[in-house]
Amino acid sequence: MVAKISIGSSLYGALAYNAEKMNEAHGRVLGANKIVLPADGNINIGAMAENFKAFMPRMGRTKKPVLHISLNPHPDDRLTDQEFEILAREYLDKLGFGEQPFIIYKHEDIDRHHIHIVTVNVNEQGKRLDQSFLFRRSKKITTELEEKYGLHKAQREKVSPDTPITKIDPNGDIKRQVQNTVKLVGMRWQFQSIGEYNAILGLYNVRCEMTDGKVNGREYHGLVYFATDDNGNTIATPLKASRLGKFASRTAIESKFERDKEKIDIKSTKRQVSDAMAAATGKDDFIAKLKEKNIDLALRYNADGRLYGVTFVDHNNHVALNGSRLGREFSANALNLWFNDPTAKPQVQQQPRQLQGQQSQGQQSPPPGGGQQTSEQSQPNQPQQQPRQKPSHSDDFDYSPVLPGLELFQTGPDFDPAEEAFARRARKKKKKKGRGL
Incomplete structure (x- = not known):
């Protein structure tokens, strides 16, 4: 038997979630403690919340006083309503919450029937109950109950990067399926935007939407996940990211956007x-x-x-x-x-399939400026031209191109006597200055 414990601040939210299962004919109340249940079975969420608050101080320092617990036996264990209630009460007694106000629901929305318990972790004096090693103690209690009542040992499903991702099964545990899909997509895929994220999730019939707004003057920015059919229609109650885990939160997903920008090679x-x-x-x-x-x-x-x-x-x-x-x-x-x-049709530029600079044999690349070919690229049976050298200093002259067959009659650099005299004087001054130093 697997026990999952959620600690939160919204009592109304926990009660509303279970009431919704009842409205869909997928759940019913099995029992309660210190909570008045109507004889006709019509549960009023507001009245039930007031019952809980009667055993809680009006002013308390505990920010998260609500415990929402689900007990999930092995699929092979077929228990009656009475056996489910006995397990729930004994579990709470061993955990130290047996005297707290609580209500027990049975859920039948999936083949594996299970129970949910809503209770609070503060007493009438406003003192918080002992929660040290809560999850460790819970695991020990479920093991003891399995041995006592001869139940199958049920282990929490582990998700690894090699776990296959499948489409949402409307008849299965929607929350668990969405949770696994979101976790595996985050572990295995790379994406940089909510659109790219949804393109992957959509393959498995999951959709994600951003939510922004204000509550009591405070801004919030979150994500909501939806299970859909093959046509994209929602088939179950939307799930806030906080119900799936930190890996599904907006902060985690936006952080992944930034990390993947550095990793993706297109x-x-x-x-x-x-x-x-x-x-x-x-x-x-x-x-x-x-x-x-x-x-x-x-x-x-x-x-x-x-x-x-x-x-x-x-x-x-x-x-x-x-x-x-x-x-x-x-x-x-x-x-x-x-x-x-x-x-x-768009014109597609074919991507090169070889390393840059590699060319097939017999092919020549045009010069960068689109001008004349160099001597190495000239056609066969033509005389080669001398390469044009870059001037080494400012007094050099540009060389004129060599004309084939007329090398002996080629003109040389122009001579200017005034320029030459000026250059000699400059060299003499430089030598005298050097000797003076």
Whole structure:
């Protein structure tokens, strides 16, 4: 049996979560302590919250007084409602919360039925209960209960970089599936924006949205995750990042954006996309040729049906890249024109496949300035020209080009007597000055 403990500040939020399961006919109340339960079974969240507050001081220093605990037996353990309640009460007694106000819910939204417990960790005097080694003590208690009642040993599922990522199963544990997907995508993939992040998550029927606003005058910036079907429709209650773990938070994801900017190399992906575009005849053919190269194309359209976002998801390099990062010809605007007009296909510049400076045998590269070829690049059977040398000092003259067959009659540098006399005087002054020093 696996116990998961969440410590928080929102009593209403914990009660509302369980009440929602009841409203969806996926949960019911099994029992409570010091909490008045209505005879008709219609739970009023506000009245229940007041019951809890009656046993809590109005002014307390504990910032997170709420405990939300889930007890998850092995799938092979089929327990009755009474057995679930007995386990919950004995677990709380051993943990030291048996005399606290609490309420026990049973959830049946997945095949593995389990229970949730909402309680508080402060007494009527406002003193916080002992929480030292809480998780360690909880693990010891669940092991004792497994041995006492002959239950199967259930271990928390471990996620490693090699764990396969699968699409969300609507009949499974939605929260756990979203949690694993977000964790594995963060461990395995590289991305630099929320659009690229969503392009990867969308492959597994998960969507992420940023939330910004103010509560009681304080700004908040967070993320909310949604489980979807193959058409992108939401199939379950949205999950705040705080319910999944720190790895899913906005701070963690934005930090990853910055780290991945330094790691991502687009050359390989750009070459594959360029080859696919050069050979494709249209949208469907382009998508098919990318699929052959193990690259998915995520397209985002606005309400008017215009393409406004393009992301290439490269499974070979585990990287997602918006089209504009690869080049203008791969941007949403360029692809939108092409998809609507086959004659407006972007011109693709083929990526070089050899090291810079390497040339195939027999090929010559043009001179940088587009001018005449040097003697090494001249055509066969033509006399070679002397290379034009760069002047070594300011008094040098430019050499005139040598005319083939007329070397003996070539003109030399012009001679100016006045210039020569001035140069001699300058050299003499320099020598006298040197001797004087």
